[in-house]
Amino acid sequence: MVYLDHAATTPMLPEAIEALTAALAVVGNPASIHSAGQQAKRLLEESREQVAATLGVDGIEVVFTGNGTEAVNLALKGLWWRRRGAAPAEPGASGTERTRILVPAGEHHATIDAVEWLEQHEGADVVEIPLDEVGRIRLDVLEAELEQGADSVAFVTMLWANNEVGTIQPVAEVAGLTARAGVPLHVDAIAAYGQVPIDVRAIRRESEAPRGAGLVALSVSAHKIGGPAGIGALVLDRSAAVEPLIHGGGQQRKVRSGTQDVAAAASFAAAARVVASRLDDDAERMSALRDRLIAGVAAAVPGARVSGDLGPGASARLPGNAHFSFPGCEGDSLLFLLDAAGVAVSTGSACQAGVPEPSHVLIAMGRSEADARGALRVTIGHGSTEADVDAFLAALPAAHAQAAKAGLAARATSFDR
Known part of the structure; x- marks a missing residue:
């Protein structure tokens, strides 16, 4: 079989397979305080730091998830609930209800289905931003929507690159618009990760983003870059807060509770290192x-x-x-x-x-x-x-x-x- 469907999933890299099989032999829950648990925790946190380095963020900002779809849902639903709950109390807030979600047409179904769920069950007002003839977001329409009333926007979400037609989006420009408007931006970088450079810290610095605004969340997935299926990550800026989808032990900044998959994280990190190096x-x-x-x-x-x-x-x-x-x-x-x-x-x-x-x-x-x-x-x-x-x-x-x-x-x- 000639395999030319790498956007769906790509074969695991040898380095990722080796890291996975080695880490499967590590015994210990990374939340345990005994030496076996601490050994597992050390491997987990080293892996988190290595993935973070390929995305231009700190390790504490990487939240491991079960896949890219979960990362997208955590970002969108988490931002929605937190922004809705915090609307009257945040400094400078006017009290306007943040019900609008700005989303480009042609997004991945992880985003489409999540915002449609928020529309049907949570009262969201989903505003679709049109694309041009090559699939790129219309920046003039987005800017007009933000100027119309940024206080009413819960968040903006977009793809880094379209997963079907491959067009790369003007992420830095959108980050600048949302930073100036004081609105958080989530970027689905699942299709782009491993193919184009991603530096979240640089984009935030260039956009002069205030706390909680601009590019605050970014989703990626391991199996798109030669890592294992079953693990993704949500990059969540230190200044950002989301309501969790999963409650429990409070792992990962209380954003995503549950025992973490150390072996998958180690394999993810190995793939990320290889892909970033070349x-x-x-x-x-x-x-x-x-x-x-x-x-x-x-x-x-x-x-x-x-x-x-x-x-x-x-x-x-x-x-x-x-x-x-x-x-x-x-x-x-x-x-x-x-x-x-x-x-x-x-x-x-x-x-x-x-x-x-x-x-x-x-x-x-x-x-x-x-x-x-x-x-x-x-x-x-x-x-x-x-x-x-x-x-x-x-x-x-x-x-x-x-x-x-x-x-x-x-x-x-x-x-x-």
């Missing part, structure tokens, strides 16, 4: 493979359309992401046909209850439903090679021809009915 080299190599793939698709299927930002420079697009729309066929058909040919990719569509739906990201970018239904995401990772790209390009023409034929047949059948 970030620039890997980005250059993956970008070259991505560009080779995009050029090959253009030659093999002239009607294919690339989605996302194709502008020059490393700030435009994730180095490992190539996203296409194939007019006249379903992305799911392409996926299954390529899988049968031994190539693993993904679609840009969400699948709810087994029913394929058009990519909400492409729809948010102003693309047609036909484009959104014919989406395919190909993502390159640390183990990808030119041979992998060539295998995909060799399998694509036949798969596209069959998928296009199936798409036309499906429409003909619906017309007959």
Whole structure:
């Protein structure tokens, strides 16, 4: 199998596997005060510091979670409850209820579903900020919403880079806007971590963020960078406070109670160290493979359309992401046909209850439903090679021809009915 779905998950790095297996032999609860517990705690805290160093924060600001989705939910629901509860009491607060949540269109479903839950169950007023044609947030609309009434905003949340089309967002600019407005910002960096530099401390310093405002929370996940599945992290600035989702022993600043997974943390740290040490080299190599793939698709299927930002420079697009729309066929058909040919990719569509739906990201970018239904995401990772790209390009023409034929047949059948 040629694996080109690294945005979904990427194979564990050898260093991460080695760290995991070694740490599994460590006995002791890191909350225990005896020597075995303290040995486990030392390994846990060293791992926390190592992950923190790759994100430009202090160890105390890293809260380990069960996955990236939990980190996003902890940030969003935790900020909502804390900001709502603190609204009348915070210095300088006007007493206005903070019910508005500002969120760009085309976010990951971890964010979409969390804010929709807050809307349905907690009375949140979700304000969707539009995207431009390449999937980048409209800064002018966000700024206008903040100027309209920052006192009514609970928080702003956004992706660092879009997980479908790969467009990198202007995080520093948004952090500056929210800092000046006195509003907290959460960034979902799960797709970006390990592919682009992330320095939370530098962004906060440059935006001159006051306490509790600007970039205060950031979510990441280990399995996207070659670590194990089942562990993520929420970076939570010292000045920020969230209401916990889980109550219990008060571990991790009372933000996320429960016995921590020392072995997973050690494996996460090992992957983070490796990825950080070769970030620039890997980005250059993956970008070259991505560009080779995009050029090959253009030659093999002239009607294919690339989605996302194709502008020059490393700030435009994730180095490992190539996203296409194939007019006249379903992305799911392409996926299954390529899988049968031994190539693993993904679609840009969400699948709810087994029913394929058009990519909400492409729809948010102003693309047609036909484009959104014919989406395919190909993502390159640390183990990808030119041979992998060539295998995909060799399998694509036949798969596209069959998928296009199936798409036309499906429409003909619906017309007959």
